[in-house]
Amino acid sequence: MSDHASPPPTEPTPASAANAIPAGFVRVESKLDGITVYAPAPRAENIPDARTFKCPNCGATTAFDPRAGSVTCSNCGSIYVIHAQTVGRRAAEFEFTLDVVNSAPRGWGATRRDLHCENCGANISVAPTELSTTCPFCGSNRVAARTAVPDTFRPRVLIPFKIERDACAELVRAWLKRGWMYPANLVQAARGAQFSGIYLPFWTFSARVNAAWRAQVGRERMETYFDVSEAKFKTRTYIEWKWEQGQVALPFSDELQTGTRHISEPLLRRLAPYDLNALVTYDPAYLAGWRAQAYEISLNDAWDAARARMREIARDACDEQIDSRHVRNFSMNAVFDDEAWRLILLPTFLATYRFAGKTYQVVVNGQTGKVAGDKPVAWTKVWLVVGALVLPGIVVAGIALVLGMMRYATGGWFVLGGFLFAVGAIIAIVLIQQATRAGEA
Amino acid sequence: MNADATGTNHELDAAWGAMHPAHCKNCRADFLVPSHAGAPMCPNCLAARLEPIPALQADAPPELVVPFAVSDATLHANLERWLRDIPFKPASLNPKALRAQLTRVFIPMYLADASAFGTWQAQMGFDYLVASSEERFDGSGWVTQRLNETRVRWEPRAGELARKYENVPAPALEQHARLMLALGASNWREPPFDTSRAISFSSRMADGRFRVETHDPQSTIRNPKSDSTDALGNAIVRAPDVAPNAAWLFAREHIERRAARDCETASGAQHHEKFVLRATYGEPHWTLLLLPTYVTSYIGDDGKLIPVRVNGQSGFVSGVKRASMKRAQRWTIGIALVTIATFLFTIVLGVAGKWNDAFLAPALLLLIITFLLALAAPMPALYAWQFNRQNRATE
Numbered sequence: 001m002s003d004h005a006s007p008p009p010t011e012p013t014p015a016s017a018a019n020a021i022p023a024g025f026v027r028v029e030s031k032l033d034g035i036t037v038y039a040p041a042p043r044a045e046n047i048p049d050a051r052t053f054k055c056p057n058c059g060a061t062t063a064f065d066p067r068a069g070s071v072t073c074s075n076c077g078s079i080y081v082i083h084a085q086t087v088g089r090r091a092a093e094f095e096f097t098l099d100v101v102n103s104a105p106r107g108w109g110a111t112r113r114d115l116h117c118e119n120c121g122a123n124i125s126v127a128p129t130e131l132s133t134t135c136p137f138c139g140s141n142r143v144a145a146r147t148a149v150p151d152t153f154r155p156r157v158l159i160p161f162k163i164e165r166d167a168c169a170e171l172v173r174a175w176l177k178r179g180w181m182y183p184a185n186l187v188q189a190a191r192g193a194q195f196s197g198i199y200l201p202f203w204t205f206s207a208r209v210n211a212a213w214r215a216q217v218g219r220e221r222m223e224t225y226f227d228v229s230e231a232k233f234k235t236r237t238y239i240e241w242k243w244e245q246g247q248v249a250l251p252f253s254d255e256l257q258t259g260t261r262h263i264s265e266p267l268l269r270r271l272a273p274y275d276l277n278a279l280v281t282y283d284p285a286y287l288a289g290w291r292a293q294a295y296e297i298s299l300n301d302a303w304d305a306a307r308a309r310m311r312e313i314a315r316d317a318c319d320e321q322i323d324s325r326h327v328r329n330f331s332m333n334a335v336f337d338d339e340a341w342r343l344i345l346l347p348t349f350l351a352t353y354r355f356a357g358k359t360y361q362v363v364v365n366g367q368t369g370k371v372a373g374d375k376p377v378a379w380t381k382v383w384l385v386v387g388a389l390v391l392p393g394i395v396v397a398g399i400a401l402v403l404g405m406m407r408y409a410t411g412g413w414f415v416l417g418g419f420l421f422a423v424g425a426i427i428a429i430v431l432i433q434q435a436t437r438a439g440e441a
Numbered sequence: 442m443n444a445d446a447t448g449t450n451h452e453l454d455a456a457w458g459a460m461h462p463a464h465c466k467n468c469r470a471d472f473l474v475p476s477h478a479g480a481p482m483c484p485n486c487l488a489a490r491l492e493p494i495p496a497l498q499a500d501a502p503p504e505l506v507v508p509f510a511v512s513d514a515t516l517h518a519n520l521e522r523w524l525r526d527i528p529f530k531p532a533s534l535n536p537k538a539l540r541a542q543l544t545r546v547f548i549p550m551y552l553a554d555a556s557a558f559g560t561w562q563a564q565m566g567f568d569y570l571v572a573s574s575e576e577r578f579d580g581s582g583w584v585t586q587r588l589n590e591t592r593v594r595w596e597p598r599a600g601e602l603a604r605k606y607e608n609v610p611a612p613a614l615e616q617h618a619r620l621m622l623a624l625g626a627s628n629w630r631e632p633p634f635d636t637s638r639a640i641s642f643s644s645r646m647a648d649g650r651f652r653v654e655t656h657d658p659q660s661t662i663r664n665p666k667s668d669s670t671d672a673l674g675n676a677i678v679r680a681p682d683v684a685p686n687a688a689w690l691f692a693r694e695h696i697e698r699r700a701a702r703d704c705e706t707a708s709g710a711q712h713h714e715k716f717v718l719r720a721t722y723g724e725p726h727w728t729l730l731l732l733p734t735y736v737t738s739y740i741g742d743d744g745k746l747i748p749v750r751v752n753g754q755s756g757f758v759s760g761v762k763r764a765s766m767k768r769a770q771r772w773t774i775g776i777a778l779v780t781i782a783t784f785l786f787t788i789v790l791g792v793a794g795k796w797n798d799a800f801l802a803p804a805l806l807l808l809i810i811t812f813l814l815a816l817a818a819p820m821p822a823l824y825a826w827q828f829n830r831q832n833r834a835t836e
Contacts, residue, residue, distance in 0.1 A: 020560035020719065021599050032707035034604035039708075040597060096572045098589070311576045311583065334576040 053288040063289025066161040066366075071285045082285045088277040089254055091157040093206060093340035100299070122262045124198070125292045137262040137350065137361075153295070157279040158345035160286050161197055161366045168195040168349045168364050175362075175371040181385075181435050183378045186355060190362075193353040197366060199287060199345035200268075201259030201295035203302040204276070206341075207252050209310055211334040213318040214245040218326025239326050248317045252310050257302040259295035259343070263350075263363060270372035271365045274346050278367065282345075292345060299341060307336065375438060382435045386428040393421025460678065463491035471497050471680035484546045484677055484736040485616075487746040497680050503729040505552070505639035509545065511756040516540065516735070519751070523758040529768040529825045534739040539749060542738055545676035547731035548620060549613040550632060551685060553692035554728070556605045559720025561704050566593040566712030598708045602720060606696045608636060611688035613681035613729065623750050624734060625757030630695060634732050634754050642731070678731060685727045693722065742767050762832045769825035773818055780814040783807055 025038035053062045053071060060075035064082075071080040094100060122137045163171075172193070176186050183189075218239035227234050254276050258268050280286070297305075311334045318332055347366025352359050355376050362373035397417025400410040460473040465483035472491055474481060480490045511519075520536045527534065533542075573588045610632050614620065618629035625633035701716040733753025738746040741763050749760030790804035 020562075020601075022562070022597070025597075025599055029709075030600070030707040031709050032703055035600055035602050035704055035707035037598055037600045037704075037708050095592075098570045098572055307574065307576070307585075308583070311578075315578060329580065331577070331579045334578075336574050336576070339571075339573060 053285070061289070064161065064286050066164050069160065071288055080285070082283050084280040084283040084286070086278065086280050087157060088279050091279050091281075091342060091344075093204075093342050096303070096339050096341065120262065123294055123296065125287075125294055137352075153299070153343050155201065155282050155343045155345045157342065158199060158282055158286055159274060159276070159278050159347055159367050160280060161290065161347040162278075163347075163349070163364065163366050163369045165195050165197055165349070167369070168351070169193075171364060171369050171371050172351070172362055172373075175373070176375065179375070179438075181377055181382050181431075181438065182375050183355065186375065189355045190353040190360075193351040193362065195349045195351045195364070197290045197347065197349050199290060199292035200263070200348045201293055202344050202346050203257045203259055203295070203297075203299065203306070204254045204342050204344055205252065205257060205303060205306040205310075205339070206254060207307075207310060207339040208337045209248075209250045209252065209314045209334050210337065211248045211250070211311075211314040211318055211332055212245065213248070213321070213330065213332035214243065215322065215330040216241045216328045217244045217322055217324050218328070219324055220326075241326075241328070244322070246318065246321045248314055248321065250310075250314050250317060252313075255306050255310065257297075257306045259297050259302060260293055261296045262293075263348075263361070267361070267363055267372055271348065271363055271370055274365065274367055276344075279344060290347075295343065299343075303339075303341065310334075310336075377435045377438050379435070382431060385431060389424035389428045389431075390421055391424075393417050393419070393424050396420055462494050462497045462680070464494045465489050465491055471682065473497070473678040473680065475675055475677070478675070478677070481544065481677065482746070484544050484748075485679070487736075487738050487748050498682075501729060503549065503642045503678075503731045505636075505728055505730045506547065506642045507634055507636060507639045507730065507732050507754060509733040509753040510638070511735075511751070511753060513540075515756045516543075516751065519756045519758045520749075523749075523760070524762070527762050527764055528828055529764045529766075529772070529821065531739055531741060531763065531765040531768070534763075534765075539737045539739065543751075544736045545753070546734050546736050547676050547678045548734055549679055549681040550617070550730050550732055551611040551613050551681075551688050551692070552607075552636065552728040552730050553609045553611050553685075553689070553696075554605065554607045554724070554726040555609070555692070555696060555722045556603070556724045557696055557700060557718075557720045557722055558603050559718060560599065560601050561700065561716065561718045561720075562597070562599040563701065563704060563716040564595050564714045565598045565705060565708045565710035566595050566714070567709070568592070568711045569594055593712055595712075595714075598704070598710070600704065600707070602700055602704065602718065604700070604703065605724070606699055608728075609692045609695045609699070610636070611685075611692035611695070613683050613688065614679065615682055617683070620734075620750075623759045624732075624752040625755055625759070630691075630698075632732065633752055633757065636730060638754070639730060676733075681729065696722070739763075741765075762828075764825040764828045766822070766825050766829070769821040772821035776814055776818040776821070780811055780818055783811040783814060787811055 026041040028039045030037045055073035057078045058076040062071045062073045065072040221240045349364035351362045360374040400413035403410040463472045467489035468486035470485040571590045575586045577584045621629040705713040735751035787807040790800045794801035
């Protein structure tokens with residue numbers, strides 16, 4: 001046979017190749033001769049190169065204004081709208097691919113400088129105009145320039161500041177005034193505190209945990225038996241052990257895990273909640289005039305911590321399925337599926353103030369205005385209150401005791417004194433504990 | 442194949458040498474049979490003898506032949522293995538008889554070469570690894586086990602294709618699919634033959650004088666081996682009954698499947714779906730290839746021949762397995778007769794036991810044996826019937 005065979009039917013000549021390739025496709029490497037490959041063009045992310053935030057109108061430095069929600073010029077009042085999109089919890093998440101470190105974009109979109117605090121070791125990303133600054137973590141002025149950490153993942157989303165810097169002072173003043181166990185002149189001492197707005201890095205994690213548990217569960221049973229020594233039937237309770245098992249499926253969505261080591265985890269937790277529905281796509285303009293910190297806790301370390309928390313929640317859910325307080329040989333398997341992460345920036349105001357020779361830290365949620373921080377405890381006040389609480393009981397009981405020795409019938413008064421003392425002591429212990437916690441916070 | 446008939450016939454005569462065309466009136470299949478073979482049974486239907494005809498409808502000689510490559514020992518062993526599970530085998534169903542009936546039959550298949558030019562679009566799947574974990578709590582604490590899970594990321598791809606596809610199999614027989622499955626193919630589109638072992642066809646092969654030629658060096662098919670077996674010797678050759686025009690649809694489908702795999706490779710992907718190729722095909726070239734098979738048969742209870750086919754290259758055996766109901770019934774009748782005899786003897790012993798108790802024990806034993814034989818008697822017929830029923834269902 002060969003070429004003289006009947007030629008096969010042919011199909012209509014296709015449109016030119018250029019027309020057949022979908023719009024937006026770009027040519028990529030082909031691993032086979034004779035075949036070209038086109039793929040969708042990588043989505044151009046709206047991350048401008050180094051940007052200087054200067055007012056085109058008057059040339060003055062511009063900054064993000066929380067009240068206007070845009071970049072404003074404090075000199076001429078010009079307002080420049082930021083074209084970012086509110087994505088909320090729908091913001092893109094990433095899988096834990098093995099090459100996540102290589103594939104994740106790096107660097108910051110605007111010219112920023114990482115400053116290294118030699119006092120506390122914090123790395124702070126600051127606007128290019130700031131060559132040195134007061135460290136918001138320790139209040140130290142000994143800050144020196146340092147090159148940026150190379151493996152910083154770029155945050156994709158952030159929550160912009162909603163609280164203005166000026167409003168912080170009032171919020172903190174109200175917070176300092178709250179409570180009686182603090183020094184009266186605390187507000188005056190903290191008046192000089194400088195509030196520094198900073199975007200702190202947080203990781204969010206989502207996952208589905210399928211947990212299967214198995215345990216021996218004991219149920220109390222009653223049984224009747226014959227007591228030979230007393231020659232009669234009696235009942236007693238015994239525990240009947242049986243193997244039981246169950247399953248729990250728990251979805252976790254946007255579990256927050258801090259990415260900074262310079263504010264304690266409890267303090268950051270007291271700042272919560274942040275409304276993640278306000279997440280917007282990252283735009284360097286939001287950072288104009290504000291500080292931002294690169295993450296210090298790596299993705300893996302943060303995920304380990306978040307996973308540990310999730311598995312404990314799953315364990316509690318398994319425990320809840322067991323309707324008995326008698327449990328032994330409990331074991332469970334928690335399988336994680338659909339794990340995803342993202343790096344976000346959350347707005348925070350940091351300030352430090354000095355009182356009686358010691359430095360205290362105050363943190364303000366830049367979105368809600370919630371304040372958390374350390375306050376010195378006025379122990380003199382606390383001990384006076386404690387004394388006032390226990391003294392009535394001691395006095396009443398003491399007088400009753402003396403009168404009793406003088407052969408008066410004061411038994412009732414003595415009991416009353418003892419009762420008052422006990423109640424006062426309990427309240428005093430609670431107060432001391434509260435004061436201790438407040439002092440350690 | 443589109444030459445005029447006269448020229449074709451001369452060419453054909455020269456090519457086929459000392460073979461003559463024949464036709465089966467029962468199944469309408471055309472063959473070329475060795476001149477000395479007389480009028481053999483049709484190796485296709487085994488229901489009629491082949492009758493000589495003046496000329497074949499087919500208009501081109503083969504270019505390639507896949508030689509027989511199954512040794513006698515392998516053939517014997519494969520036949521023996523194939524019929525091992527058939528109960529109550531018909532008398533003619535044994536390896537020796539099957540081998541005595543073996544007929545070499547070449548069946549035709551086309552190999553198409555064509556260049557494809559066009560554009561394609563598909564969803565390509567890329568494997569990637571995701572780190573996951575499993576946490577175990579056993580009372581003493583948590584143990585974390587890291588797991589790597591492979592997931593597929595689907596992405597659209599498109600492109601242009603300009604490639605030549607060679608040796609694309611296409612059917613030359615209407616029965617192609619059924620024959621390929623019978624000869625060991627898991628998918629009829631992929632013939633169960635290593636076509637790279639094909640040798641060039643020579644008219645002298647038809648004479649039984651074997652000559653080995655070097656095939657077209659441009660072809661991807663390997664050059665023939667000098668130790669190839671007696672190519673067409675004494676074999677019947679089935680003539681194609683499907684024209685290349687009709688076979689082209691299958692060839693094109695095959696080319697599209699190959700193109701899909703090629704585009705997947707070109708994209709660096711591991712999976713593909715929704716592949717669409719818009720192509721024109723040029724430089725067509727058809728090669729008629731002969732595939733080696735053996736056909737043998739055994740006689741069923743109704744006296745009809747039941748075909749058994751053997752892949753002449755791999756030795757794969759297939760065919761309808763039939764148990765002989767007649768043999769099974771003879772066994773049933775034999776056991777039934779023995780049962781009646783033991784029953785009668787049991788009665789005799791039972792009657793004798795009236796006078797002498799010593800006969801009662803053997804009578805009871807015989808009664809039990811009779812009962813067991815009565816149960817066993819219908820088993821051969823039932824078993825054979827069930828076997829044939831099952832095999833009919835899988836035919």
